Amino acid sequence: MTQSYMDNSGGIGVLTLDTSAPLFLATSLSYGGGGILKRKQPMDSGGHHGGAGTIEFPISLNPRRDAETANEALTSKRVVADEVDFFSDEKKKQKKKDTIAASPVETDLDLKVPSLGIKKEDLTIQTGLHLCNGDTAKESVDDGMAAMQAELACMNEENQKLRGMLSQVNSSYSALQMHLATLMQQRNRTPQAHEEKIDAKNGDQGGARVPMQFLDLGPDADVDEHSNSSTASLERSSSTPENVEVGSMGYGLHKNEGNPREALPTATAEQESTMRRTRVSVRARSEAPTITDGCQWRKYGQKIAKGNPCPRAYYRCTMATGCPVRKQVQRCADDRSILITTYEGTHNHPLPPAAMAMASATSAAASTLFSGSTSSADGLMNSNFLSRAVLPCSSSVATISASAPFPTVTLDLTQSPDPLQSQRTPAGQFQFPFQALGALPQPPSLPPVFGQTLLNQSRFSGLQMSSGMAAAQFPHPKPQTTMPSSLEETVNAATAAITADPNFTAVLAAAIKSIIGGNDQAVDSSKNDNVTKKSYSLQ
């Protein structure tokens, strides 16, 4: 028996459950509201049952929707089983009469599924019968019933497996979130010591203490209340998952004008200056002139740069007067379909959730660059983790260039094995994957924020796999007790990163905020028609 979990990046995916158990009836169950639960049981031409069937139902990339859909799916599968039982009990006699019919029979039945809240009239079951005539028909009916019983047993077993997997993921999230919370609390307990370190560090410079913060997740207007540390932001987000509206809360990436105590990665003035000039380059495939990053930009110049026939366009942020953020957009000379967007500077104003995605990503990348020695193992690890946690939706690579005039972090989103991962909108516009990530509300049963991060990680790490790859990677998983190895590795990597580098919290916070940031686009994400499928195989 094979289960395939197929996902897409646009909000609707398909969970396919392939069953090798022979089935007699071809049933198709659908319900309203855009969802589809479909069981396909292909029959051979001779009318005998055989071959693998598939059960498909939609799964969104939306964690909350995923959880809900998964629950629905589990419930729906029971519905299928129940209805098949119902079918057996109530219609069996009539069914046997109908088996003489030579062609498939489609019967619409009104169903009552109170647990799903589905209107009776929206739920129909279509049953196709492929039967032989004569004496073989009765045998086929009996075989079919037996096969159906076996199928029901298999489905029940699958339900248990899926529930086990869901429970496992939930527990993993909870454990990791607890770990994160513990680390955050430890960090909060020692701000004074942290400040004293800063004082000692600046003492030789005449006591002039320069607020150093590249990554600032707090709002301008309310520094005290929001205590613009990523820790506070993270905890607040965790504690109030229902009100996670980054934009409305005034969160944005901007230069810290306030309390140095809240500076996360402390740095020298030289470093600060360097960080202000630090650039984050995003490579993505897009037919659109620019990527949709949520900010408002005004073009102020265009140049033909040396070595690239494609002109380089210069934009500056116009969301607030005096915002120093600028970006350069240029197509790759080697591959014109690749759009290279380079961001520089930090916003001095709150950002809309959609813009938080990119801003957080770039800021996180830049912070990663300066979170300790970039040449150290930590730095490399963080960069590696950045590419996995901040940009888990693709096989993106975060690289740091020291040869450029200014330090440049390059996030390559073009190396996905599946070109659809580039999140192109129907209009061909590229949307930063974070928006797809951020568009995902919290699963109700999962811990907020961090759990979502990991959920996204696991989801998108899966997105990198083709069906074959997935099958190869998870040939015989044991869903009751283990989670996918990629998720496990990612969790381990996250844990190691957190424990290895205190500055990583800043990066992590930005990454999490990135994912939270685009919540308002959750609806839009479902409009994405581009389907990127992943597949887990359960044997």
Next chain:
DNA sequence: CGGCTTTGACCAGCGC
């Protein structure tokens, strides 16, 4: 009419 894009000019940094 305001906002935006286009585009040539200007400036600064850097290497030779």
Next chain:
DNA sequence: GCGCTGGTCAAAGCCG
């Protein structure tokens, strides 16, 4: 010092 290059400015034009 000169030339090259990247980056920015600002006037002109376009557009809704």
